[in-house]
Amino acid sequence: MxxxxxxxxxxxxxxxxxxxxxxxxxxxxxxxxxxxxxxxxxxxxxxxxxxxxxxxxxxxxxxxxxxxxxxxxxxxxxxxxxxxxxxxxxxxxxxxxxxxxxxxxxxxxxxxxxxxxxxxxxxxxxxxxxVMVEEKEFYSFEIERLTPKGYGVQIGTYQELVNLMRLTENLKNSYKKKVTVQVKVMNGVKYYGLILGNFNSRAKAEQFRADILPKFPDAFIVEYNRK
Incomplete structure (x- = not known):
């Protein structure tokens, strides 16, 4: 993967x-x-x-x-x-x-x-x-490829980019944290993990995860540079 x-x-x-x-x-x-x-x-x-x-x-x-x-x-x-x-x-x-x-x-x-x-x-x-979305939906992007270090909190995994985009704006407005997308390729299928924050310690990531668990009970810690 x-x-x-x-x-x-x-x-x-x-x-x-x-x-x-x-x-x-x-x-x-x-x-x-x-x-x-x-x-x-x-x-x-x-x-x-x-x-x-x-x-x-x-x-x-x-x-x-x-x-x-x-x-x-x-x-x-x-x-x-x-x-x-x-x-x-x-x-x-x-x-x-x-x-x-x-x-x-x-x-x-x-x-x-x-x-x-x-x-x-x-x-x-x-x-x-x-519900259907009409063909009148526009997005603007600023994308930077990363090699992050530290820890983040993953909210969920998505196959449809449109779902990812909608949620990203909500998360940015609500939590004022950097949003990172991890691209995972499993059995030839791409999945997109949506991760909040870039914490320099696991303890800080755990504290943030505890804060958002009422809204995202399935959130978990991601170590960015883990092999």
Whole structure:
């Protein structure tokens, strides 16, 4: 397996089509993220009714219903995520309290788009899982090949570059850390590992990993120059 690292910097705009209803698991932001800049540029506030979704345009208002107790709340999408498989939305702590799942941490929910705002399309009715991105998506790159030393924290591994690009912007805005991409070739297939930070000690990398575990429970330490 070859190990190649790049620094990836990008800016982009996305045009999306989306549906009205989606079901899946919801989680909520840890208190330590209060004040952190979201992907939309707004700061996360735990007492505001906001949420993170992978694809819905910023400003979309959705009704979230906890299927276990039928409690509902309306939130405005202003961030990207969640990036854990099976989860469809991260909500603020205030929203999680209204939904009644703060103690459990997760809830099975239904999302309903009630105000698509500027993202409104004529494609309402298709499942969100099948969301399509139009051919109007542009990226600018500044890429530098690296031979890094020290340690980083890997968030995930991706095959689709477009998923990598979307997440990169969110991570840069939220954590103010250098984002490094490791190219892995396994059995002739390329994979892209997304790594945050360049720490000079494992202890510092472990501390950062502990800070982000509430949002990225599968994150792990990478030693850049390990053979």
């Amino acid at each position: 070859r190990r190649i690292f790049f620094v990836l910097c990008l800016n982009f705009s996305v045009v999306l089509a989306f549906a009205q209803v989606q079901t899946g698991k919801a989680s909520f932001y840890a208190d330590k993220f209060d004040g952190v800049t979201t992907a939309s540029g707004e700061k996360y506030r735990h007492n505001k009714l906001t949420g993170a979704h992978k694809t819905l345009p910023f400003g979309t208002r959705v009704r979230v219903t906890n299927l276990a107790n039928n409690q509902s709340v309306e939130v405005v999408i202003n961030d990207r995520g969640p990036w854990v498989e099976g989860r469809i939305i991260d909500v603020s702590r205030a929203a999680a309290e209204q939904l009644g799942f703060v103690n459990k941490g997760l809830a099975e929910v239904k999302l309903e788009v009630i105000d698509p705002g500027d993202g409104k399309t004529s494609d309402l009715g298709r499942p969100i899982d099948n």
